Amino acid sequence: MFKKKEINRDTKLVVDLKITGDDADDFFIAFAEKFNVDISGFKIGDYFGNEEDFVASLIKDLFRNKEKGRKSLNIGQLEKAVIVGRLDEDVINS
DSSP: OOOOOOOOTTOBTTTTTOOOHHHHHHHHHHHHHHHTOBOTTOOGGGTOOOHHHHHHHHHHHHHHOOOSSOOOOBHHHHHHHHHHTBOSHHHHHO
């Protein structure tokens, strides 16, 4: 059973929401369509691993509480993308 968590600007997609692999692909397609955000410059592989990586990283994260060598993305960064209409490194790092 999943516990309810408060979602805020600091909520991380991988660590807190457990979004990865095919779910990440589906999430960003829906995100782009819903909020009219250009994601063509977003390098999803820098942020999300495949499903197999996720299971292995969950086990490691129990002991380290870190994302598996990938960049972190949070809700606040997605909010900025909605405001400017695109998601790329410039928006994420601004």
